[in-house]
Amino acid sequence: xxxxxxxxxxxxxxxxxxxxxxxxxxxxxxxxxxxxxxxxxxxxxxxxxxxxxxxxxxxxxxxxxxxxxxxxxxxxxxxxxxxxxxxxxxxxxxxxxxxxxxxxxxxxxxxxxxxxxxxxxxxxxxxxxxxxxxxxxx
Amino acid sequence: xxxxxxxxxxxxxxxxxxxxxxxxxxxxxxxxxxxxxxxxxxxxxxxxxxxxxxxxxxxxxxxxxxxxxxxxxxxxxxxxxxxxxxxxxxxxxxxxxxxxxxxxxxxxxxxxxxxxxxxxxxxxxxxxxxxxxxxxxxxxxxxxxxxxxxxxxxxxxxxxxxxxxxxxxxxxxxxxxxxxxxxxxxxxxxxxxxxxxxxxxxxxxxxxxxxxxxxxxxxxxxxxxxxxxxxxxxxxxxxxxxxxxxxxxxx
Numbered sequence: 541x542x543x544x545x546x547x548x549x550x551x552x553x554x555x556x557x558x559x560x561x562x563x564x565x566x567x568x569x570x571x572x573x574x575x576x577x578x579x580x581x582x583x584x585x586x587x588x589x590x591x592x593x594x595x596x597x598x599x600x601x602x603x604x605x606x607x608x609x610x611x612x613x614x615x616x617x618x619x620x621x622x623x624x625x626x627x628x629x630x631x632x633x634x635x636x637x638x639x640x641x642x643x644x645x646x647x648x649x650x651x652x653x654x655x656x657x658x659x660x661x662x663x664x665x666x667x668x669x670x671x672x673x674x675x676x677x678x
Numbered sequence: 679x680x681x682x683x684x685x686x687x688x689x690x691x692x693x694x695x696x697x698x699x700x701x702x703x704x705x706x707x708x709x710x711x712x713x714x715x716x717x718x719x720x721x722x723x724x725x726x727x728x729x730x731x732x733x734x735x736x737x738x739x740x741x742x743x744x745x746x747x748x749x750x751x752x753x754x755x756x757x758x759x760x761x762x763x764x765x766x767x768x769x770x771x772x773x774x775x776x777x778x779x780x781x782x783x784x785x786x787x788x789x790x791x792x793x794x795x796x797x798x799x800x801x802x803x804x805x806x807x808x809x810x811x812x813x814x815x816x817x818x819x820x821x822x823x824x825x826x827x828x829x830x831x832x833x834x835x836x837x838x839x840x841x842x843x844x845x846x847x848x849x850x851x852x853x854x855x856x857x858x859x860x861x862x863x864x865x866x867x868x869x870x871x872x873x874x875x876x877x878x879x880x881x882x883x884x885x886x887x888x889x890x891x892x893x894x895x896x897x898x899x900x901x902x903x904x905x906x907x908x909x910x911x912x913x914x915x916x917x918x919x920x921x922x923x924x925x926x927x928x929x
Contacts, residue, residue: 542853542860550857596727596734597851597862604849608842616838 544601545623548630554598555634561592563642563651567660605631686886687815687826689901692753695787696817699780703821704757706784711751713872716904719743720868728861744785749773752784757820787823790814791906793913794828806832806880809910829884831910836878844874844915868908875907878914 544551592599605628611618620628642651645659645666652659657667689710696705722743728735752773758766766772773781791813809831814823836844850865876899885892885902892898 542857544851544853544862545849547853547857592729594857595729595853595860595862597853597864598857600849600851600862604845607845611838611842616841618838618842 543623544595544597545605545627547598548626550594551598551601551627552630552634554592554594555602555631556638557593558599558602559635559638560641563638570660601627602631686889686891687813687829687884688886688889689892689903690887693788693815694817695784696819696821696823697783697787698821702757704780705755705817705820706748706752706780707754707756708748708751708788709753711747711788711903713904713907715747715751716908717869717872719747720866720904720908722746723866723868725864726861727864729859741782741785744789745778745781748781748785748788752776752781787814789905790823791903791909793909796827803832805834807835807914808832809913811906811910811913813906826884829906830882831879831906831914832881832883833878833911833914834880836874836914840874840877841915843870847871871908871911872904874915875902875911878911879907 542550544554605624608618608620608624609628609631612620639651641654643654643666644651645662645664647664648659648662650659650661652666655667658665691710693708693710694705695708696703698704720743724737724739724742726737728737750773754767755776758776760766766775769775791811794810794812796810796812811829811831812825812827813829814825816824818824847865847867847870850867852863852865853860854863855861879898879902880895882892882898882902887897887901892901
């Protein structure tokens with residue numbers, strides 16, 4: 541029998557999936573708004589919603605940890621148990637990895653996949669084109 | 679229901695539930711259902727989730743423990759016709775011979791309590807947070823339950839640490855059978871809700887012991903029905919119901 545709060549290795553992996561899924565859902569909301577005019581590739585993405593990999597208890601535990609983290613950040617007078625501190629460290633580590641994978645747009649702060657050429661929200665160019673760099677270097 | 683009572687809900691003494699089956703009234707009389715008995719029921723409630731293909735399979739079992747509690751606390755029944763001159767209660771282990779559907783319904787009637795649906799204005803009280811319940815409790819007419827409305831529970835404001843305890847109780851679970859394919863078994867949050875109730879309750883209105891209103895916090899903690907504790911404290915922590923009244927009624 542596993543306590544999700546104490547299984548920090550799986551909890552970290554589930555948290556990474558949790559953050560990715562949250563971003564995916566945000567993207568899907570945007571896509572759904574545009575679905576009437578969506579291209580085939582977008583329609584295929586809509587139909588391919590990812591399932592969750594781990595048992596439900598891990599995601600419930602992550603939701604709890606994010607709730608108490610937010611309470612603490614807002615100045616609530618709460619104390620954490622040792623298992624919560626370790627679990628929270630695992631979730632924060634997953635968030636750091638997620639943020640590395642999804643750097644914010646310098647103009648509007650929207651998270652974009654690492655390597656994306658343009659911001660998915662404001663269209664800001666995120667990666668300078670190779671040709672532009674070559675021209676600049678010439 | 680046989681009408682709303684303006685008298686106090688008697689927490690002590692025997693407790694009847696009554697219903698009809700095909701027009702025939704049946705009444706089950708229980709000894710007082712103690713908090714220990716409710717805790718046994720809560721401990722027996724099973725909520726499990728398991729991955730099932732692309733989706734999740736949710737398994738709920740509220741009934742097994744409830745039927746066991748009914749059998750353990752049933753003192754007598756009224757309305758069953760004697761066969762060959764033998765009353766049902768004269769049969770050994772007669773509680774187990776009663777139809778499962780009747781026992782289940784009796785158990786469900788013992789749980790007839792909920793947040794009041796009456797239109798109330800929320801007034802600000804700097805000292806207390808108020809929760810109002812309605813309950814069906816007891817029966818004086820065969821086939822009908824007596825309804826009590828406006829049962830008030832007043833709580834001291836919860837601390838931030840108590841909110842955290844509540845959220846933790848909601849999230850407690852165990853995973854059996856592996857982290858990927860395993861079943862998630864949710865914890866028994868009702869026990870923690872009762873602890874929170876005992877910590878936070880200040881006053882109640884509408885209940886009695888020995889015909890007298892509950893007078894002190896200590897008396898409330900000791901005498902209040904376990905299920906009424908759970909329902910009222912859960913409502914205290916619950917997110918507001920923002921569903922428009924018309925939609926609720928139509929649902």
